[in-house]
Amino acid sequence: MEYTILILLLPFLSFILLGLLGTRLKPSVAGAAGTIVTGAVAILCYWTAFSYFGAGRDASGVFPTLIPWNTVWLPFGGSLHIDLGILLDPISVMMLIVISTVSLMVHIYSFGYMKGERGFQRYYAFLSLFTMSMLGLVLATNIFQMYIFWELVGVSSYLLIGFYYTKKEAVAASKKAFIVTRFADLGFLIGILIYGFYTGTFSFTPDAPALGAAKALLPLALGLMFIGGAGKSAMFPLHIWLPDAMEGPTPVSALIHAATMVVAGVYLVARMFPLFIGYAPEVLHITAYVGAFTALYAAVVACVQSDIKRVLAFSTISQIGFMIVALGVCTSADPHEGGLGYMASMFHLFTHAMFKALLFLGAGCIIHAVHSNEMSAMGGLRKYMPVTHITFLVACLAIAGIWPLSGFFSKDEILAACFRFSPVMGGIMTFIAGLTAFYMFRLYYCIFWGNENKELHAEHRPHEAPYSMTIPLIFLAAVTLFAGWIPFGEFVSSNGQAYHIHIDWTVAGISLCVAAAGIALATWMYLREDRTVADGLAVRFSGLHKAAYHRFYIDEIYQFITHRIIFACISTPVAWFDRHVVDGFMNLLALVTNKVSWLIKGIQSGNVQRYSIWVLGGALGIAIVLLLI
């Protein structure tokens, strides 16, 4: 399967080509080149998946881990070396499908969405760069290669968030995203170094003696790695960059900040899962609590946001919280014992990528039609945009967890895993699932039903998006409709053995009821023309509403800590010390040298005879000294 190297090389070449030629290419040519390459990559990924899963299980009943291509890049001596290569196992192959599918859809969609934008070629170049780095991340053979591509993903995210670089908010958002994730990656790097130092390898699967030697420090290393994952996956309190990242073009939000990059943290935990479960189960459970809190927080905030992309961003954070919780509640590697969450998490990752990309692309169509992100500019759009309306509804039903859409199956597995861990966790997650249904349908009704902003729509009549934008919507909606029926446990499970998914109808019944209740509540509050109930509640609980609208002031707390404490109390004195003491000392040295040289430069008069007098005097002086000694 050596051809898998092409999965990385093709988008890289496309990035180089588009990046170097830039505006010398016609926009349509650049877009077509990027899309064709991504299409080829997608075909390769599907073919890889087909042949990988088609080859079947080995004698012990698991899909073998293949390394079709590997090269030692940086040897450190002993068993410690950084490799670059390609690793195929069930989760990486599953991720290949997710990334290539969503990336291809976004490439096609961007033809319509980005039409006529300045920097169209640059946009496609960055998309190729992102695709390459994300594929490299999931195919990494060792933790360090993963880290390299992890940073590349961060850079491409930065470049794409700041795509509209003349817009001040976009620049600030890209900077924020980069700094926050980079700060978290510091933890990741330290974790990798501890891991590499004590186990003597960067491999994902060190041998038993190495692990025994590192046993005491593995929980620390894995915990630090999870901090990196939490930064990328926007776990509380490192989530602050994701809502702001919505300043980027909407297809980028769909690709990077909904479907692929933000699940890198989940993927990281899944990748290190055998170590987590074997050596640091308590750290794994901490991740579950972090995930659950994040999911709850984000769901509450999503209920009151007025910018549709922000709602979707918080919904993404909440859903990633679900995936992390599902991983965190695992108590053993056996899916029948307590490892169900692993499969559930990966399944939800897969289905969520599809329907969340669909939601974002749908939101892109809406923004394209009304030229605003605010709900107040929308309402009643179902008449103008039937295709967007139907596909958006499908995605909303999926994320709310309604049978038989894909979200139902994956969320049901997560809830079942949570109930198996503890009824409290299960109860909380079910409640959040209800909140999810509520805020998604609030969003849906506010966009497509309810009060129409007639003035605005009369001035600029909303219109259905072009085919290049609706075809990806239809495709993703089809995937969302049918992906739940994939026997996912047959491909991915915590110990690699085939796991037959059976729906626990008690859990499923509860979650369906809660979802239906959430939808019903949203329907009752937001379907009607007047919003008396909603407005009344907002006034009644004005403190809570305001706090949630301002995202519980987390950004302000960050602002306070960074500006008032770190900048004012640490950075300013340090800067003063640097400018006045350190620089002052150097300036003093320079000043003394300068003055002294002014004083003594008269000696160099250019007069040869005077020089020779000095020479003679010197020679005589030395002669006298030598004679006297």
Next chain:
Amino acid sequence: MVHMEYYLIVSTIMMFAGIYGFLTRRNLLAMLISVELILNSVDINFAVFNRFLFPGQLEGFFFSLFAIGVSAAETAVAIAIIINIYRNMKNIQVRNLDKMKW
């Protein structure tokens, strides 16, 4: 029999005359001549020491011959430099040649 000291006295006088001239003459050509005086005094020393202290050997004579050859070459170079200075400055007075100061 002329004693060695007489030769040395002559060469010493030549040496210091050369140094004095090198330091005080205002003309580059005169300075060059002074340098020649210094070199020749050294040549005399070579020859004298060889003649009186190591009578069976020839290294001192050879070395003075060698030094004469080198000083001829050096003179040629010096004259070339002086000619160039004259072409550029229309002047070979040492006092005016202070272009190479700080």
